[in-house]
Amino acid sequence: MDGTRGVAQCAIPPGQSMTYKYTIRNQWGTYWWHAHTATQYVDGILGPLIVHSPDEPHLGEYDEDIIMMLQDYYHTESGPLVTWFLSPASKGNEPVPDNGLINGRNSFNCSRDAQALFPTGNKCTNGAPLATFKFKTGLTYRIRLINTGAFADFQFSIDDHMLTVIEADGVDMQPVAVQRLPIHVAQRYSFLVQANQTVGNYYVRATMNTNCFDVPNPALDPLVKAVIHYEGAPVTQSFNSSDWTVSGMAPECLDLALDMLHPYDAQPAPTADVSYQISFIFKTGSNGINLAYINGISWSPLMTDATLYQAQKGITRFDTTQHVVVLNNTNVVEIVLINHDDGSHPFHLHGHTFSVLGWGKGKYIRGTTPLELTNPLRRDTITVPEKGWTVVRFMNDNPGLWTFHCHIEWHVQAGMLMQFESLPEQIKKFQIPSEITAMCGAK
Numbered sequence: 075m076d077g078t079r080g081v082a083q084c085a086i087p088p089g090q091s092m093t094y095k096y097t098i099r100n101q102w103g104t105y106w107w108h109a110h111t112a113t114q115y116v117d118g119i120l121g122p123l124i125v126h127s128p129d130e131p132h133l134g135e136y137d138e139d140i141i142m143m144l145q146d147y148y149h150t151e152s153g154p155l156v157t158w159f160l161s162p163a164s165k166g167n168e169p170v171p172d173n174g175l176i177n178g179r180n181s182f183n184c185s186r187d188a189q190a191l192f193p194t195g196n197k198c199t200n201g202a203p204l205a206t207f208k209f210k211t212g213l214t215y216r217i218r219l220i221n222t223g224a225f226a227d228f229q230f231s232i233d234d235h236m237l238t239v240i241e242a243d244g245v246d247m248q249p250v251a252v253q254r255l256p257i258h259v260a261q262r263y264s265f266l267v268q269a270n271q272t273v274g275n276y277y278v279r280a281t282m283n284t285n286c287f288d289v290p291n292p293a294l295d296p297l298v299k300a301v302i303h304y305e306g307a308p309v310t311q312s313f314n315s316s317d318w319t320v321s322g323m324a325p326e327c328l329d330l331a332l333d334m335l336h337p338y339d340a341q342p343a344p345t346a347d348v349s350y351q352i353s354f355i356f357k358t359g360s361n362g363i364n365l366a367y368i369n370g371i372s373w374s375p376l377m378t379d380a381t382l383y384q385a386q387k388g389i390t391r392f393d394t395t396q397h398v399v400v401l402n403n404t405n406v407v408e409i410v411l412i413n414h415d416d417g418s419h420p421f422h423l424h425g426h427t428f429s430v431l432g433w434g435k436g437k438y439i440r441g442t443t444p445l446e447l448t449n450p451l452r453r454d455t456i457t458v459p460e461k462g463w464t465v466v467r468f469m470n471d472n473p474g475l476w477t478f479h480c481h482i483e484w485h486v487q488a489g490m491l492m493q494f495e496s497l498p499e500q501i502k503k504f505q506i507p508s509e510i511t512a513m514c515g516a517k
């Protein structure tokens with residue numbers, strides 16, 4: 075019940091519903107749920123999903139939980155945007171957001187809409203209030219930051235407050251303090267923040283890395299704000315808290331340096347039984363449409379079937395466009411991602427966390443480029459640098475059809491997705507409720 079259209083199920087038909095049931099095993103942390111059909115999540119079908127456990131190592135270190143969902147925001151619905159993106163008119167440039175939101179809020183100067191890349195007829199309200207989070211002096215907060223956006227990565231900070239990172243994508247980390255944290259689409263971080271400053275109001279800042287966009291959008295103010303309000307501070311719209319002056323360790327369009335994040339539960343990198351090189355690139359066809367190719371294949375979803383259902387029936391050869399790599403009894407899988415594109419891409423693997431052995435710009439040379447093997451970062455979404463590489467390994471221990479894709483939604487629509495079929499013999503034993511497979515024929 076992974077929810078991926080054309081992979082783990084068919085889309086839920088209009089007016090129907092589906093209840094997802096699954097078992098949590100030895101897993102906790104910060105996740106999010108979202109529609110995995112077309113670009114629906116960009117229009118708002120998403121939310122946080124937090125798994126708590128008494129076994130969490132950092133449980134005693136904070137007093138309260140705060141969720142912050144951070145996203146880029148378009149003043150035009152995603153349907154027309156993706157139609158434009160996949161037409162010659164875009165010249166392969168992604169739609170650039172008009173604004174950004176924290177927990178669904180930001181303040182926008184509506185006059186900027188006049189300069190937007192995409193004219194919008196939507197209603198705009200000037201000077202809407204910012205999201206406000208309450209602090210009590212002396213308490214420690216665990217902030218769970220989730221990038222639920224379509225395209226933009228952000229640099230995140232809170233004025234005068236350090237962020238002690240303790241979790242990345244559901245994996246507990248050894249604490250590391252930063253002033254600023256980069257976060258790409260679909261990534262999650264938890265960090266501890268101490269309410270140890272003078273009682274007052276402080277800005278939360280998330281700045282979009284506009285250098286990662288192909289073209290500018292004059293309507294966009296890349297700085298997204300929210301407010302930390304200490305109990306006892308005056309309630310006011312205008313206050314002066316200042317941004318960190320040192321830019322810190324956050325490079326643009328890239329993740330936090332690998333040597334900063336070490337899993338709390340230390341595990342050496344598993345030895346790979348098999349290694350796949352996965353190269354990706356954008357190419358413009360003779361029709362002028364720019365598509366994404368992974369090892370030469372541009373994915374598009376099955377509309378009335380799911381590769382999981384095919385696998386369950388014992389089918390072993392899938393349609394080429396589905397780009398399924400079959401993993402029989404392989405134990406540990408290594409993927410060497412090679413990015414031929416001049417933009418960075420946050421790759422996400424369903425059904426697993428992977429170990430990140432290394433990433434960098436330029437060429438990866440097997441056996442020569444150094445990799446982290448002692449206690450590599452583990453997470454489920456990693457940014458592959460522009461014209462660069464990333465090496466990950468995962469355990470093939472979860473039967474199913476699992477997508478591996480760039481989480482920039484425009485890139486998924488352009489075909490930047492592939493699938494791993496884990497443990498086919500076990501999939502054949504799956505009992506799939508008929509009311510769920512019945513959705514495939516429904517209109």
Ligand SMILES: [Cu+2]
Nearest residue numbers: 419480482485
């Ligand atoms: Cu991408």
